[in-house]
Amino acid sequence: MTTLRRPLKSLGQNFLVDGNIIAKIIRTAEPDPEDSILEIGPGRGALSDLLVQNARRLTLVEFDHALAAALKERYAGNDLVTVIDGDILELDLAEVLGKEQSAWKVVANLPYNISTPILFRLLEMRGLFSRLVLMLQREVGERLVASPDCADYGVTTLLLGLWFDIRREFIVPPTCFHPRPKVDSAVLSFVPLHRPRVEVGDEAVFRKVVKGAFAMRRKTLSNCLKATELASVEDLREILQQCGIDGKRRGETLSMEEFASLSRSLSKFSSTAEF
Numbered sequence: 507m508t509t510l511r512r513p514l515k516s517l518g519q520n521f522l523v524d525g526n527i528i529a530k531i532i533r534t535a536e537p538d539p540e541d542s543i544l545e546i547g548p549g550r551g552a553l554s555d556l557l558v559q560n561a562r563r564l565t566l567v568e569f570d571h572a573l574a575a576a577l578k579e580r581y582a583g584n585d586l587v588t589v590i591d592g593d594i595l596e597l598d599l600a601e602v603l604g605k606e607q608s609a610w611k612v613v614a615n616l617p618y619n620i621s622t623p624i625l626f627r628l629l630e631m632r633g634l635f636s637r638l639v640l641m642l643q644r645e646v647g648e649r650l651v652a653s654p655d656c657a658d659y660g661v662t663t664l665l666l667g668l669w670f671d672i673r674r675e676f677i678v679p680p681t682c683f684h685p686r687p688k689v690d691s692a693v694l695s696f697v698p699l700h701r702p703r704v705e706v707g708d709e710a711v712f713r714k715v716v717k718g719a720f721a722m723r724r725k726t727l728s729n730c731l732k733a734t735e736l737a738s739v740e741d742l743r744e745i746l747q748q749c750g751i752d753g754k755r756r757g758e759t760l761s762m763e764e765f766a767s768l769s770r771s772l773s774k775f776s777s778t779a780e781f
Contacts, residue, residue, distance in 0.1 A: 519570070521549050522615055522641075524682035531693060532556045534675050535613050535639040542606045546594050546614035546624065551577055553613060558587055565602065567594050595623055599631045609636035618643045618687070625666060628696075632669055638696035639675075647674055647692030655759050664716045664762055668703050670696040704766040707773030711736065715769050719757030727760070728753030736772045745771045 522528060531553060537543060537560035548554045548566040550573065558564045558581070565588045568574040574591035581587040590597065603610055612635055616624055621642050628638060642650075645658075650666055651674050652658035666672060678691040706712035718734035719727060731742055731753075746753045749767045751760070760768075 519549065519617070520615075520683040520685060520687045522552050522678075522682060523684050524678075527678055527682045528552050528556065530676065531613065531639060531641070532560070534693060534695060535611060535637070537561050537611065540608070542603075542608060542610045544603065544610050544612045546612065547617060548577060549573060549615070551580060553615070554581075554587075557613060558584070561586070563606070564588070565590065567592060567597060569593050595620070595627055599627075599634060603634050610634055611636055612638040612640070614639075615641040615691075618646075618689075621646055622662065625662065629666055629669060632698045635698055637698075638670075639693065640696065641678065641691050641693045643687075644677060644690040644692045647694050650674075650694060654761050657758075659758050660720050661716055664765060665713060666696075667762060668706070668712070669699055671699065672696050704763055705770065706766045707770040711773045712765065712769035715772060716757075716765055719760065719765070723756065723758065725756070726754050727751070727757055730757060731768075737775055741775060745775065 535543075535557075537557055539560060539562060541561045542563040542565070543557050543561045544565050544567065545554055545557060546567050548568055549570075554564065554566060554577070563586055566574075566577055567590045568577060569592065571591055574589055578589045578591075581589060590602065612628065614624075625640075625646075628635070646662070648658045649660055649662050650672050652660070652663050673695050675693045675695055678693060680686040680688065680690065683691075702709075714734050714736060715731065718736075719730050721733065722730055728742065728746065731737075732739060736742075737745060743753065745768065749764070749771055751764055751768065
């Protein structure tokens with residue numbers, strides 16, 4: 507039998523050990539006997555053991571080779587479970603999951619140090635999923651559900667919020683893990699939208715506008731958007747005026763609808779302008 511070693515700090519391993527929280531996550535995920543479920547970072551299988559009881563198929567992606575080996579040993583002979591020893595950021599999810607006819611649910615206790623890249627990877631592949639239940643560092647979770655004009659509101663709020671309904675379900679204290687992290691965690695649910703929350707025109711332009719607006723938080727919107735080079739200073743001033751947005755405002759004060767309005771105008775402009 508595989509012998510498990512201590513959690514690796516280098517991989518951000520904090521294993522969930524509280525049975526009540528584990529059960530709460532399972533209830534939030536609402537697994538169904540017809541569900542195909544992807545679990546990212548299953549670790550020692552605390553969630554996996556319950557998910558496999560309530561799913562048609564369970565795919566586990568574990569980056570730690572020793573843990574992946576232990577999971578393969580645990581579920582040997584169970585045709586419902588597939589264990590992949592690999593990096594979720596490098597894995598071809600369309601190839602691995604795309605053969606299923608129905609959308610997948612995702613359950614994950616994400617390592618703090620790579621949670622944001624994983625979020626954007628899941629955003630990129632959102633068409634594969636029906637629901638995501640993710641545990642994140644509380645700080646990251648607060649950003650995802652933040653409202654305009656607060657410090658937590660930013661790039662992740664807008665880019666993830668464009669394509670997901672996001673809800674903070676509950677907070678998980680450090681005492682629920684081994685070893686204990688220094689901060690609280692948060693469990694959030696994500697439901698993919700069939701179309702973007704607001705029409706943004708060219709989505710690449712939207713991303714550039716959003717990232718540009720928050721690149722220098724102390725600068726005005728006008729100064730931040732100049733750096734994107736999507737339009738000349740004169741044209742940008744006109745576009746802001748047409749959108750009814752004061753260029754002296756800062757990015758964190760704009761709603762998603764205002765960012766969308768800017769993006770639509772700049773998308774039309776960028777498609778016809780010559781620099």
